[in-house]
Amino acid sequence: MTDLNTLTIAEARDLLRAGKVTSVELTQTCLKQATAAQALGAFVHDSSDLAIEQAKAADARLQGGEETPAMCGVPLGIKDLFCTRGVPGQAGSRILEGFRPEYESTVTRNLFDDGAVMLGKLNMDEFAMGSSNETSVYGNAVNPWRRSGDDTPLTPGGSSGGSASAVAADLCLAATGTDTGGSIRQPAAFTGITGLKPTYGRCSRWGIVAFASSLDQAGPMTKSVRDAAIMLGAMCGHDPKDSTSADLPVPDFEALLTGDIRGKVIGIPREYRMEGMPAEIETLWADGTAMLRDAGAEIRDISLPHTRYALPAYYVIAPAEASSNLARYDGVRYGHRAHLEQGDGITEMYEKTRAEGFGDEVKRRVMVGTYVLSAGFYDAYYNRARKVRTLIKRDFEQVFADGVDAILTPATPSAAFPLGMHTDDPVQMYLNDVFTVTVNLAGLPGISVPAGLDAQGLPLGLQLIGRPWEEGDLLNTAHALERAAGFVAKPDKWW
Template sequence: MADTPSRPTEMTLAQARDALANGELSSKELTQAHVQAVESARQLKAYITETPERASTMAEAADARRQKGESRGPLDGVPIAIKDLFCTKDVLTTAGSHVLDGFTPPYESTVTSKLWDAGAVMLGKTNLDEFAMGSSNETSYYGAAENPWRRQGDNRPLVPGGSSGGSASAVAARAALGATGTDTGGSIRQPAALTGITGLKPTYGRCSRFGIVAFASSLDQAGPMARTVRDCAILLGGMAGFDDNDGTSVDTPVPDYEAALTGDIRGLKVGIPKEYRVDGMPREIEELWQQGLDWLKDAGAEPVEISLPRTHYALPAYYIIAPAEASSNLARYDGVRFGLRETAGSSLDEMYEATRAAGFGDEVKRRVLIGTYVLSAGYYDAYYNKARKVRTLIAQDFAEAYKQCDVILAPTSPNAAFGVGELADDPIAMYLNDVFTVPASLAGLPALSVPAGLDASGLPLGLQLIGRAFDEETVLRAGEVMEKAANFTAEPAFVAGR
């Protein structure tokens, strides 16, 4: 490990964990430094709600436990950020939407409960696309989060990706040691790639969905975002596990993910899907993809060309299935039980209509309309059922591919970060940002994005590794090997506290 930085906010999560364990730093000091970083980074709009008092109380409790020799493990006393899609008891939870104005849940999500039980400290709730619907964090009712990176010689703001853009921006700007995200079609991996950090979408069912505001229930999966592969491994260990409250949670043991980082990938077969070479892909992304393969080969891995023949059906299938499930899930926001209520009109139906019209943004309305259409009588079989069958075929493609390889290497995003407002009026162009991330989501597979280089404008680009179901260990091990070879040390234009 590199020498530990003197500034707490410059540490990786693993370095902070070690400094706490060695008594070099208290959680109170570490947390206070990050609270100040959060305050100094407000221009990025990475956070919707800051919780400095709660953070201070949790840090003091962690220090008291450590003094008594009762440390709860690697996350005890470590300050992190929580995507504002996770319900946090008595703390405003918005999902980035006006329709949830004033909603403070009376319960805690399972993932955040696990993190607090492990001693983690909450810095606040991070910004996101409304109901996690977006690839740029521009659909948030609370304003677009900004990427701390800038193009060389150009100070115009860039998007941090989405939907977990606030989490990505906070981690990249050193305003959190790590953060939770959720990934439905790429919402952890794509923002990680665009902000130069690491993000892991675990296998569907690895982390509980209980207490996460639902977008598309058969796709949503919580996962870690941090600055290194090791940090993601540590965070995932605190998040994962079976939950009786979630019918899709899988009862399988949670391994020691950090122990899997042996650095040894000799003999590992790395699949290169020929279908991921899409028309119009920038040459620098193609070259970086080859560079990533070369790094893995140099470490003893063996490349294998594979085929995922239904890849080009993934995006259309996703944009039928996800809106259909969103249409169903968002029916509960009616102004009756919680959140916004518009009282225009004299009837209950008019109140529903007024509340939903005022409470939902344009992108959410677009997806609800698409979803309602594809579920309607006469179109259910033509669209929704057909998309579900395509999804099964895509999963079968991956199953066949894993008979030849152990992991699959691909780009994370077809482009680097783009300007705020650049694609806001072109939903199709925005949806195409998910072209490399959606297939693994439809198949429910674990996928890790690692920062691997810079484009010609000095912006970060990521590569992703996709693994077999519940084989996050191999994905993380190969990811760390690639991370060390890439030696990504570039920093964003804005770093909190500097």
């Protein structure tokens, strides 16, 4: 069996349990693919020795005769934002150069306890700030997809661009991502994979480098909705080390994938029909609506009136929290410290370290965040944005109270765009999050499912938004959509 790296988690699990393949074989195949795919810039820290060690341990568990967890022996890529004991982790930033955590994030600990294998750390935008994976200290991650007849390198999306690229190119069976304003769902849509952002509090944030603490949430990036259900079950659970972690039982998400959505009510929000939206996105959305209707769901037009304020509110709240969280990177506690001249004091040390250690986008957001939190502007910007956030959350609560089970929207306003296209225009870059940020502001679960190709052969995704804590129901609706869409396209191998 030569194409082990192309397996889904569900397929690998069944083969591993049947003894038809070993975790070591799976892991070695993926490591070989990752090594050969340097052009994608997806893997940035190698942990191959640890991976083989973990794979051997998984094989011993699998051969022990007992029922093993679904993730046992499955090779994964881990986003560079997750602290992994003894393995370098920089959050894509120069300021954390040389940092090797002495502790394990709760999410990776949960995965490793289930027997999952870590192939290495994956590329990402610096401190998860970006929509194209072009702000990384490691250089760009590249989308494995290309336009028909065009070799222009495209973005895999951000900030989980390395994760999206690695999964889409079959370098690993799945990957972890984090989503603060769309950083799982947008890259998933750009690369033709499935990306799930769970309800805020479903996955522990402990040991994940913070960007905006009230918005950040970890989730799975996988080759199918079934895989997302399996991996989410392993990732989440209550964690006393995270005060925002929900003390709720973890359902068997995979068991809830019946594909039966008869009688479910799907909302179509009129405010998501943006001016200038490409016709292909409109068509995809209409096709997705028809697929869900044909599967037995009731389609209902709904209104989320405060949607138009979501992007401005997000780009006040997220930088404000980033400014606060990134204050700890000062050249004293860990990571990079600038070289000082004679006579330099502690103020110069802070200034030089942060100037050298942070990239332009991080500096931009820290400055914006510091500004909106400053005396005289706190009420005008930050407090107002918090009030808008409450109204956005209330919009969703009202819709769900009226009987809507899930909401269908586009995942992105376009297909993947060329690298370098928006680097000089931050506002254009921020507009990529227009369909996704509301979900983070309201703390809801959201999933991107690949649903078609555009005229140039690039994947397009649809987003489903669910009720809080009802990821199982959301995944089942996504499963029905996935089945109806029948998306099986893969990028042509050029790397």
